[in-house]
Amino acid sequence: MTEKEIERISDETIAKYRKYVNPAYANILQFSGFSVPEERAEGCYIYDISGRRFLDCVGGYGAFSLGHRNPAVVEAVKKQLDREALKSHFFLSTELADACEALAEVLPGDIDFSFLCNSGTEAVEGALKAARITTGRPKYVSAINGFHGKTYGGLSVSGREVYKTHFKPLLEQTENVPFNDVSALEKAVDENTAAVILEMLQGEGGVNVATNEYMQAARSITKEKGALLIVDEVRTGFGRTGKWFGSEHSGIVPDIITMAKALGGGVMPVGAFSANERVWNALFGKNPFMHSTTFGGNPLACAAVLAAIKTTKELKAVENCEVRGRQLLAGLKGLQEKYPEWIKDVRGIGLVAGMEFEDEDIGSLLIASCGKRDLLAAYSLNNPKVVRLEPPLIITAEEIDTVISILDEAIAETIETVSELI
């Protein structure tokens, strides 16, 4: 493609975004220097239409645990597409049965049943409904800065006002408590509580990791008060934290787990909520159509889930995540030592890592500076002071070294820019 063609396609796409998609987002992308559209992706890399290659540490906000277009997952989906794309819903689906069986094998404890849907927020909606019908109670307790999606239920239990204010009234009985604060949780959960919903790692909240004691307390408080515990593993599921599910770090078994993102192997959009027999009997025991979906659990999605589980095992992606995660965190800690006045904190678990800066403008300048150096990083939606790195779990030691050295240069440049502005 010639430079002229690249410019024409880029300009036309930005103009269409301004006219038909999201004008403010078009401005952000242009400001950050990302005005050339992406074209293709492979493994840990994304290529734009000019052929420029970016090391992807945004990873579709956690969707690309197996990297982009993992060959085994792509092959499984293509094979299925040649047979049948969507189901009539009249017959049994072997694909759905197989996918749910494979999920049960990797899910913790007695969580054996799964409902497949199309996104994380849908998984949360299902989980909230399941908790209500199981307990007959109306109230939900969740954490400040938690993120559970942007449909009404997910938004109601999410913990940042700016995304909620304009859409009120939301679900009526919800309470947001400080994260990692056992006594606040203890006070909030009462005989009206259907469920506590928590992430073990607040991704959009700014990479805040729950302590094992907090997750264990959440388990025992909910048990004591007759409420359910939902762990939202949309981001942390499927190996992202160095275990198949993040809740395994604390050794607890929730009543319901939600998941999405990496579930479809980075090829198909798939979400799911999974639960124990008690919850499933309450939700579907009297009426199998109490919760349903047209596209959820379609055969293409199921083929992707099955292949993703198999490939995650074969590639030892969960084990690699643990080792490379430690390397990434150590590298970031080194940068914190080098720039102590600028980097307030470095934290993470597995391959989700965050660097917290004094203010959010530094984060956006840094992301732009990384982009100039062909590295993609993101800031956290509910805490933009935190720049987040979430590379594929298949990332190599050399690639992590590259990430750290690019960050080093980009931080130095950002500091120089900010110092000139002061």
Ligand SMILES: Cc1ncc(COP(=O)(O)O)c(C=O)c1O
């Ligand atoms: C923990 C958590 N729950 C729910 C969601 C919503 O998922 P989706 O964007 O697929 O609706 C997200 C998305 O980032 C998430 O991180």
